[in-house]
Amino acid sequence: MSDVRSIAQLAKQASGILSQLTTEQKNHALLQMAAALIKEQDSIIAANQLDLEAGRHNGTTESLLDRLALNPDRIESMAEGLRQIVELPDPVGDTLEETTRPNGLFIRKIRVPIGVIGIIYEARPNVTVDAAGLCLKTGNAVVLRGGSAALHSNDQIIKVLKSALKSSSIPLDALQLINDPSRASVDEMFKLIGVLDVIIPRGGHSLIQNVVMNSKVPVIETGAGVCHTFIDDQAQVTMAEAIAINAKVQRPSVCNAMETLLVHEAYAAKHLLSLGEQLKNLNVEIRGCSATRKLIPWANAADEEDWSTEYNDYILSVKIVANVDEAIAHIQKYGTQHSECIVTENSDHAVQFLNEVDAAAVYHNASTRFTDGFEFGFGAEIGISTQKLHARGPMGLPALTSTKYIIHGNGQIK
C-alpha cells in the first residue's frame, strides 16, 4: 500500500470519530490550534526560511517569494482566521427538511460532514491553516497536499497544529499532510475512491485542470474566471467607469477581476475614449476589436485567443457590441461561468442579462470583485466553485457538508 493511501486511510478512520464531535469540542480544538501557531511561531518562521532560501536558490520570482514568506504578522493573521472560524455557526446537524408521510414515517434531512476532503494547492502556507480549520469545523478529516515551494513551512505548521490537537477531542489522524512534492503523490490521491470523498484544487489553471481531468475521486472545480463587464447604452457614465476600473485594477491577479470589457456601440462612441485614457493612466494594456481600435488608437489588436484568456494582469480585452443580445452571446461563448456584470439603467436589459447569462454570480451595477465568501457574508471561503454540481460560486461552511436522511418509524413495511 502506498504511503499516500495509508495516510488517507488514517484520515478516513478518524473521520468517523470527528463526525460525532460537538461544536464545542471542535471550537476548543480550533482555539488550541490558533494559540499553538502563536506560541510556536519561531519554529514556523525558521522552517519558512528554509523554503525561502531554496526558492531564492531556484530563481523563484519575488512575487512568489512574497506569497510564500511568513512573519509574525502573517502568522497572527492565520491564527485570527482560525478564531474567526470558531465564531461561525456549525452547519453539521442542521435540519434542512422534515416531513411526516401518510404512513406515519417521520423523515428528516440533516447536514452531515462529507467525510474526508483532499485539498491540492500551491505555494501559500496560509492555505494549510485555513483549509485545516474549515474542514475540522465541519467535522471533516482533511488530507492536504501542498506545493513543493512550501515543504518545510507546511511540515512545521502541521506539526504545530497536531501538537495542539493532543489536548483536544479531535483525533490527530484527522489532519494529514502529504509532504511529497512528486507528481506521483497527486496521481495516487486521484485513485482514492472510497477513501477520499472529494478533492478540492486551489491554485492556477494547470493545477486545476490536472485535477479535473485525472481524478477518479469527485472534484469540486474552482477557479478560472474570464469575467466580463458589459456597459450598456443606458449606463450612467460615472458608475460604469468606476465599476469597470475597479473590476480591472483593484486586484488584477484574482479570479473575479474583469478580463474583458464589452461596450454598447452607442456608449462607446461617446465615452470609450475617456475610459481608455483612464485605464492607460492606470497602466492597463488594452487589446481591442477593430471598432475599439478606431476609438482608442493606442489599443493593441485582440486576437481570438484573447477573448478566452484569463490575464490576471494589467491587460484588458475590449469589444464593442451592438446590443445586450450580442453581449450575452459573447459571454456564453467565451466566459467561464464565474462572475459577469451589466451596467445599465434599463431594467429590461438588466433582467434579460441576469436571467440569460449562465454564471455563478451575475451582477447588475456592481463590480465583479464582490464574488467572495466574505463579501457574500459567509464569514469564510474554501474556494469559488465554477461547476454546477454540489456548490456554485463562493463556498462557505455548508459547501463542506453532505446530507443524510434519518427516518423514524413504528414498524412500517412496504
Add this chain to the structure above:
Amino acid sequence: MSDVRSIAQLAKQASGILSQLTTEQKNHALLQMAAALIKEQDSIIAANQLDLEAGRHNGTTESLLDRLALNPDRIESMAEGLRQIVELPDPVGDTLEETTRPNGLFIRKIRVPIGVIGIIYEARPNVTVDAAGLCLKTGNAVVLRGGSAALHSNDQIIKVLKSALKSSSIPLDALQLINDPSRASVDEMFKLIGVLDVIIPRGGHSLIQNVVMNSKVPVIETGAGVCHTFIDDQAQVTMAEAIAINAKVQRPSVCNAMETLLVHEAYAAKHLLSLGEQLKNLNVEIRGCSATRKLIPWANAADEEDWSTEYNDYILSVKIVANVDEAIAHIQKYGTQHSECIVTENSDHAVQFLNEVDAAAVYHNASTRFTDGFEFGFGAEIGISTQKLHARGPMGLPALTSTKYIIHGNGQIK
C-alpha cells in the same frame, strides 16, 4: 467532430432557450408528449417487437425480455408518468437564500437548470420517457444513451416525443438520443467536458462503475445497495420479523432491498430459528456466519465476499453480533452507504445507530424498502444517489437543478 459530440452540442445550444421557458410552457410540452405516446402507440409497439425478436434471437432471458416489452398498459403508464411530472412544482427560479449586505448589495441565490444532462441506461424503454420528462420539466436539455436491447423502441419513442415538441415552445434539440450501441459512443460522452454538465448512470453495477471510473464529465453515482437490517436485543419480535422479511422479499431485485441481516446474539438465541424458518418458507437461501449456522442448521456458510455482495435475489447473508457497536462497525466496513436499519425499542441504541451509521438513509423501526423518491414524497425520482456531493439519497426534481447568485447594486465597488 464525432456524431456524439455534435449531438451533445445541439443539446447545449438548445439548453439556453430551454432555461428561459416558463413552467406553463414546459408543462404544455409534457402534456403534448403524453398525448403523442398514446396516439402513436402502435408505432412504438411495432418498434418494440423488433427489439423483442432480436432479443429472443440472441437468447435474452425471459426476465430481461419482460422488462423490455411494451404494451398499451405500459405505454399508458409512461404517459401517466409525464402527466404526474406536470403536477409537480417547478423548482427553477425558486429563491433559496437572500440577503442585503451592509454595503447595500442585494444578493439572491436562485435555482437554475443544470444545463445538459447525460443519462446512460440499460434495457427499460420507460427510462427514455421518464428521464426526458424530468429533465425537460427542470429546464435541462438531455442526451439519452440507452442500451442496445432497446434500440428500435428508444428510437421510435424519441421520434414520437420530438414530434410532440413541434407544437411546443421546447426546441427539438433539447431532447437527444444517442442510438449507437457501441462502447465508443459512451467513451465519447465521457470526454464532453463543457458540453455535458453531468452524467447520471442508471443500471447495474458494471454500467455504473464504468461511468464513475472513466467519465471526465462530473457524475452523480447511483445504485449499488448492500443494505443491512440490525435486529437489536431490545427489538419487538413481530416488528423485527415483519421488517426483515419485507426488506428481503418484497422486491429482492432492487437496490434498497436488504442483503445482510445483523442480529444481536441475545435476540438470535431466542428468535433467529423462527425467523430463519419463515425465510426458508419464502425460498430465501441463508448464508450465515458460524454462530448463525449453529442456530439455523440448513444455512450455508457465508464467506468474506458475501458480506459485500448485492445479491438482488432470494439470498440473505446473516451475521450474529455482540452489540450495536459491532453492528455499526460491520456496516461501515461492508455497506455501500445506501439504506440501513435498526429495529429496537432502546432509544439510546437507536440514536447511536442513526448518528454513527454513514448512509444516505438510516431507519429506525421501518423497512429499508422505503428509500425511494415517491415514498419520500418527492413525486418523482431520477435515481438514488449513493455519493455525498450534490445530492444524496432519492433525487427528486431539485436534484436536477444548480444555483446562481443574482446581485443587484447601485454602483458598488470594492
